[in-house]
Amino acid sequence: MTDPPALEQRLAEFADRVAALPDSPELAAAEDLVREALAELGRARRRRDGGPQREQKLLRQLFRTLPVPVIVMDPGGTVRRINNETSRLLGSPAGYLIGRAFPLLIESSRRAAFRSRLNAALRSEESAVFETRLAHQGRTHTVRLVLSRLRMPGEPQEMVAAVALPTEVQLPETRDQAGPQDESLFLAAAQRHELLSRLTRLLLDEESLREPVALIRAARLLAAETADWVIADVVRAGVPSRAAVIAPSSHPVARLHREIEGLPPSAAPIVAHVLATRSGIIHEMLTDETLLGGDLLTRMGAGSLVSVPIRTDDEMSGVLTLVRHRDRAPFGLADLGLLEEIGGHLGLALRAQRTFQRSSNAADALRSGVLPRTLPDVQGFETAAVYHPGSGMRAIGGEFYDVFPMPGGWGFVIGSAAGRGEEAASVTSLVRGGVRVLSAMERDPGMVLRKVNDALLAQHTGLFVMAAAGFVRGRKIRLASAGHHPAALLTPDGGVRFTDGGGVPLGFEEGAEPATEELVPAVGETLVLYSDGLVGSRSAAGVSYGEGRLTEVLARCASQAPAAVVKAIEEDHRAFTGDRVIDEITVLTLRRSR
Numbered sequence: 001m002t003d004p005p006a007l008e009q010r011l012a013e014f015a016d017r018v019a020a021l022p023d024s025p026e027l028a029a030a031e032d033l034v035r036e037a038l039a040e041l042g043r044a045r046r047r048r049d050g051g052p053q054r055e056q057k058l059l060r061q062l063f064r065t066l067p068v069p070v071i072v073m074d075p076g077g078t079v080r081r082i083n084n085e086t087s088r089l090l091g092s093p094a095g096y097l098i099g100r101a102f103p104l105l106i107e108s109s110r111r112a113a114f115r116s117r118l119n120a121a122l123r124s125e126e127s128a129v130f131e132t133r134l135a136h137q138g139r140t141h142t143v144r145l146v147l148s149r150l151r152m153p154g155e156p157q158e159m160v161a162a163v164a165l166p167t168e169v170q171l172p173e174t175r176d177q178a179g180p181q182d183e184s185l186f187l188a189a190a191q192r193h194e195l196l197s198r199l200t201r202l203l204l205d206e207e208s209l210r211e212p213v214a215l216i217r218a219a220r221l222l223a224a225e226t227a228d229w230v231i232a233d234v235v236r237a238g239v240p241s242r243a244a245v246i247a248p249s250s251h252p253v254a255r256l257h258r259e260i261e262g263l264p265p266s267a268a269p270i271v272a273h274v275l276a277t278r279s280g281i282i283h284e285m286l287t288d289e290t291l292l293g294g295d296l297l298t299r300m301g302a303g304s305l306v307s308v309p310i311r312t313d314d315e316m317s318g319v320l321t322l323v324r325h326r327d328r329a330p331f332g333l334a335d336l337g338l339l340e341e342i343g344g345h346l347g348l349a350l351r352a353q354r355t356f357q358r359s360s361n362a363a364d365a366l367r368s369g370v371l372p373r374t375l376p377d378v379q380g381f382e383t384a385a386v387y388h389p390g391s392g393m394r395a396i397g398g399e400f401y402d403v404f405p406m407p408g409g410w411g412f413v414i415g416s417a418a419g420r421g422e423e424a425a426s427v428t429s430l431v432r433g434g435v436r437v438l439s440a441m442e443r444d445p446g447m448v449l450r451k452v453n454d455a456l457l458a459q460h461t462g463l464f465v466m467a468a469a470g471f472v473r474g475r476k477i478r479l480a481s482a483g484h485h486p487a488a489l490l491t492p493d494g495g496v497r498f499t500d501g502g503g504v505p506l507g508f509e510e511g512a513e514p515a516t517e518e519l520v521p522a523v524g525e526t527l528v529l530y531s532d533g534l535v536g537s538r539s540a541a542g543v544s545y546g547e548g549r550l551t552e553v554l555a556r557c558a559s560q561a562p563a564a565v566v567k568a569i570e571e572d573h574r575a576f577t578g579d580r581v582i583d584e585i586t587v588l589t590l591r592r593s594r
Contacts, residue, residue, distance in 0.1 A: 011037065014148055017127045030146065030165055033068055069164040072150065075122055075157060077102045077115070089164065090136045104284055104333045107133045111285055121147040121160055134164070136333070195225050199342055214349050219244045226335070227322035229300055233265040234310070234318035234350070240265040240275065243318070256299055265319065267293035270307045274319045280308035280340045284330040297323070304330035308343040310350065317350045375403050378410045378472060381590045384562035386570060388585040398424030399531050399584040400432050406439040408473055414529045414588050415467030415484065427463050430456065431506060435469055445469040445480035446516040449506065453482065456507035464507040468529055475592065477521065480514040482506045485535060488550065490565070492524035494558035496551045526562060526591040528554060533583035534569070540578050549576065562589035
């Protein structure tokens with residue numbers, strides 16, 4: 001393009017070769033068009049002012065406006081340049097076709113013949129003529145391709161120019177008018193849409209938020225619907241690793257399957273290529289058996305292959321590679337487009353999984369700071385407790401409980417922050433730790449809650465906490481409440497009465513005094529402390545659980561152990577909500593044993 005005289009000479013030689021071909025109206029028209037272009041180029045060159053940039057612009061404009069489709073491809077058949085007429089004929093912009101394999105546009109039964117003509121054009125000064133049908137964007141075109149070797153200045157390798165002379169264009173208008181081939185196109189498009197819908201539903205399933213599950217499920221679906229082998233590689237800490245390999249179920253390939261699973265993705269050139277280019281690639285007819293490393297493709301019986309990135313707009317998460325056997329129809333451009341979209345879906349799913357996992361780990365870490373791993377043995381009492389995080393994806397909440405030793409006895413605390421999330425969990429952790437520390441210095445739980453209230457106000461968190469704390473010394477329980485629900489006391493004969501409760505929540509007002517009282521449970525009596533998530537929950541009909549229903553449940557638990565009482569409350573609440581547990585639930589029980 002930078003040497004106009006040389007280009008004129010090449011165009012003239014090309015026109016002479018076209019003229020030497022057997023007579024046909026299409027070739028005659030092509031010869032006339034090329035010679036007209038050659039004449040215009042000569043006239044333009046004679047008018048030039050000597051500026052190379054002007055001539056380059058002229059030649060580029062001439063190439064773009066040629067009234068016949070011209071495709072420039074490299075020796076491998078990859079499209080490098082097309083003109084406007086090619087875009088119009090195929091129905092796709094240049095940006096979509098450039099970089100893609102031109103043989104994918106040719107009907108599958110004629111692709112091997114095209115490869116032969118392409119190689120012949122590269123080896124000879126003569127043009128090669130090839131008749132075939134192009135299929136793209138739901139259209140089919142019967143064309144005569146004239147293939148000629150082209151040496152282009154600035155290019156490291158020879159190119160091939162293909163002039164497409166259309167002789168027939170078929171545009172399916174309605175399904176009723178479509179022939180058998182058009183019906184198969186409609187059916188294939190519907191199947192691809194259904195596959196994408198099924199994959200989307202699979203990735204949106206909550207169980208798929210665990211990365212291995214999502215990848216394996218997606219690979220199995222693709223293997224069942226569109227491929228014989230599916231290989232998924234993911235990038236962890238910048239290094240690709242093999243995550244899933246799905247082999248054909250109808251072939252005894254266990255040894256080969258294990259071998260592919262054990263190979264590092266870096267051994268597969270096609271995986272490295274996709275990671276480097278961040279774009280998909282398709283081999284409708286495999287000519288390089290080393291794309292997956294060694295002779296794996298030969299042993300797999302591979303006939304075609306497609307490999308696409310698992311990515312989001314700004315992050316490469318891995319590579320998805322699909323292989324079909326030789327006895328199946330090869331992958332096409334439509335498959336490549338579908339799988340690139342699937343790779344995008346998987347990339348978003350993996351990013352969501354990593355975000356969820358980080359939140360889940362944070363939740364576990366924070367929850368370990370507000371919930372005891374086990375309950376200690378309290379002398380003279382039996383204890384039991386339960387905590388449920390509520391529905392949703394393990395959101396971090398604000399409820400807590402604790403049982404701990406203190407000078408001269410045992411202490412316990414239960415509470416909930418007015419909020420959810422990491423901030424609420426950090427506040428409840430502060431309250432739990434504060435109660436533990438102050439219980440070593442104070443003899444009254446009311447004074448402990450008062451000092452925790454002052455400390456919470458000094459932090460300016462903006463959250464308040466409803467809490468109840470108790471000190472157990474001998475057979476007496478000193479109970480303090482800061483805005484918490486009153487505790488229930490279950491007698492051995494099934495009677496239920498409630499403590500006073502009350503008080504002002506922690507962090508609400510400076511100098512607030514908790515409500516305190518002293519209990520002396522008889523042997524067999526059970527103290528039940530519960531959170532707002534239990535009595536405040538609602539059924540599907542909007543009815544509140546409330547203390548009334550809790551009283552009925554407790555009355556049926558007369559003389560039962562604390563663990564049985566907790567289980568009965570759980571089961572009744574589950575039946576009440578119909579498994580719609582939205583809020584956190586905490587229950588702590590202590591029964592006087594002797």
